[in-house]
Amino acid sequence: MTRRKHLKQSEVRTLPNVFHSKQPGLDKLIRTYFNNNNPFTLELGCGNGEYSNTLAQKHPDRNFLGIDRAGARIWAASKASLNLNLHNTAFVITYVEKLLEIFNQPVVDEIWIPYPNPLPHRRKMKKILTNPAFL
Numbered sequence: 001m002t003r004r005k006h007l008k009q010s011e012v013r014t015l016p017n018v019f020h021s022k023q024p025g026l027d028k029l030i031r032t033y034f035n036n037n038n039p040f041t042l043e044l045g046c047g048n049g050e051y052s053n054t055l056a057q058k059h060p061d062r063n064f065l066g067i068d069r070a071g072a073r074i075w076a077a078s079k080a081s082l083n084l085n086l087h088n089t090a091f092v093i094t095y096v097e098k099l100l101e102i103f104n105q106p107v108v109d110e111i112w113i114p115y116p117n118p119l120p121h122r123r124k125m126k127k128i129l130t131n132p133a134f135l
């Protein structure tokens with residue numbers, strides 16, 4: 001791992017709009033962060049957060065929650081959101097497989113999975129977020 005990536009991974013958990021799956025009561029923490037009853041949009045595999053942050057700017061009356069397993073990408077998503085002064089985006093570092101552990105009741109109104117994998121290798125098809133097993 002490069003030093004830069006390592007630094008991002010250390011810093012990412014200190015950012016105010018970033019959560020991770022091991023935090024107890026995560027569902028409640030996220031609701032408290034947004035502090036409203038606006039509808040939720042979930043972006044699975046949000047990477048650097050371009051979709052969530054852009055959509056959040058266009059729809060200030062919705063909450064956008066980006067999920068990705070890669071801490072360094074969530075760091076970039078979080079920093080972009082903070083630089084844009086967005087209060088309706090938050091990010092969770094986790095595998096999407098753990099989502100049902102986070103939300104113990106249905107709260108999401110919309111799910112986006114943009115660009116899940118540009119060039120899927122046959123062997124990796126089962127791990128792509130749009131694979132029927134995930135859906």
Ligand SMILES: C[S@@+](CC[C@H](N)C(=O)[O-])C[C@H]1O[C@@H](n2cnc3c(N)ncnc32)[C@H](O)[C@@H]1O
Nearest residue numbers: 045046047068069070094095096114115116117
């Ligand atoms: C090709 S990138 C797309 C990023 C973003 N959606 C975009 O369009 O710019 C796919 C992303 O999905 C994430 N990802 C893949 N499988 C995942 C899983 N099981 N749980 C969480 N994130 C996953 C990867 O870390 C990566 O950031």
